[in-house]
Amino acid sequence: MTDVLVAGGGLAGLVAARHLAEDGLDVTVFERESTVGGRVHTHREDGFIYDQGFQVVFDSYPAVERELDVDALDLRRFAPGATLARPGERSVIADPLRNPRTATQTVFNREITLGDKLHILRLRRELAGREEADIFDPAGPDRTIEAALADRGFSRAFGQRFVAPFYGGITLDRSLSTDARIFEYTFARLADGSAAVPADGMAAIPEQLARRAREAGARIETGATVESIETAGAGEAATTGEEVSVTVDGETITAGSVVVATDPETAADLTGVETPTEYRGCTTVYASLPSGTPLDTGKRLLLNVEDDRPNHVAPMSAVAPEYAPDGQQLLAATFLGVPAADDETLFEETKDTLSRWYPERSFADLEHRQTDRVPFAQIDQPPGFQSGLPDPDDPDGPVVLAGDYTRWSSIQSALESGRIAADRVTDAS
Structure with missing residues (x-):
């Protein structure tokens, strides 16, 4: 036995x-x-590394530090913050406390108000050092991410232009209707550490x-x-x-x-x-581009400010050079849910979006590599969801x-x- x-x-x-x-x-x-x-x-083919959908690990998660040999994973880390993209315009919002060289870009970012930037600093102080059990205390308020932002004085524009696409990638919910506890805990962990991928794939x-x-x-x-x-x-x-x-x-x-x-x-x-029977899924389009067409993201996610087609584009090989062979770069464009459109249509949407974000660049050499459809990526997590688990x-x-x-x-x-x-x-x- x-x-x-x-x-x-x-x-x-x-x-x-x-x-x-x-x-x-x-x-x-x-x-x-x-x-x-x-x-x-993870799937490996022709020198490329494809994770099953866009996935990252937060290196400051306590369970990651306890259960994994983090050094042996040889993590490749995304830069804090993101590049906010809309047709013909890209701007950076970063963490000047961790990288002072990004202070000017962040301070003069026109997508986010000065008041919102000050609220971010206050939020960092509020959540600093708070542990998972504290933030997920069932006695705390049940509210959406949108409500938590409003309660703290953030503008609606900040929620729509930054939090919605950024947390669309984390919670697969761009509507900001996810339980605010998840936003608070992951925000705290990202302030302490980084989103990363192992050099050899997830x-x-x-x-x-x-x-x-x-x-x-x-x-x-x-x-x-x-x-x-x-x-x-x-x-x-x-x-x-x-x-x-x-x-x-x-x-x-x-x-x-x-x-x-x-x-x-x-x-x-x-x-x-x-x-749980209610799930959230995602679809990731992997595409390659010759290295001679740089996206200049500084290892940051490209967030779609306007819509979710796609929600974001991750410069995988800029973060982890091992994800693409020499002379190529690998991009991962994530759509929320599992769209009915076929793979080629989603690739063309991705190509068109990149072309509008970068009108000065040519994407004629962008090549579709593969598309991963993941119907069950995580459970649905509205306010108070944990009481039913x-x-x-x-x-x-x-x-x-x-x-x-x-x-x-x-x-x-x-x-x-x-x-x-x-x-x-x-x-x-």
Whole structure:
């Protein structure tokens, strides 16, 4: 009998497996795909690195610092702030406290009022040092990002021109209707650190987690699907010592405990627990351009001030030169949701938008590389959403849930949920 079986080899499942194995338990991870990582996946072809949709890791997330060997990931960091783009005009809003050379560009940015720039500094002071539990305190006000900005005196123009496209990339919600706690926590973490990608692509994160789990003694089997989980009796707690019967590709395996670290829909099917059903997705168009056509972004995101077609363009190879072969640069243009338009139409929209942002440049050599459509990138997170999320202990018997959908959608939550799940299992042993 296996001590613990982990269903799902995404970030949460791999973290849980490592902690459990380090505690001396016999652990096996079953992942239905051919590679680990779940939603964090990277494809490499012809010298280009394509992450599955635009993804970044915040290097100041506490769980990132705790669960990952950040130095070994060889992170490539985006510059703080962004380039605000509209037809024929581009301007920079940055963080002069971290890079004084950007002060003049930021101070004289006409898209943002002087009052808004002062409010940003006040917001930094307000959120400095605040921890996740403090910001996500359920006793705090339930309000949208838009309402939180208004309460702090920000102008509507600031919300629409900067926050909407910037947080459109983080929450996949340009309407600013997401729970303000997510804005506040991620703002605080970005003020302390950077958004980054590993030099070898985002898949380097689960690859490292899998390696560390194996080194701790866990077994990881890919291409293996957990089909069902059966406990002896409903409503019993994990402390009863009850065994669990798990069917994997038609074979029944007995385990002392199970960590279900799958996507929420699969978790609901396996455990009967109600999980979130409202999702947000995104579509990323990858395109290449000869290096002789610089975009001069200074390693910053290009935010679409006017609309979400696309919401933003990330200069991937400017940030991480490893993402493109010599002589080429790689751009990632992200559309919110999963548009009905075909890949070629989305590419042409991207090309047309870049041409309008840069009328002095030619994009005749812009080449479509690939398009990733991700229907489920994160759960919908309106104000107060956390009150409806499942608890890790909600399944019957010695079965525990792990996944960012038990907290809030982020790499921070995925990693943290894996640790929490492991603690619940060991505490019940």
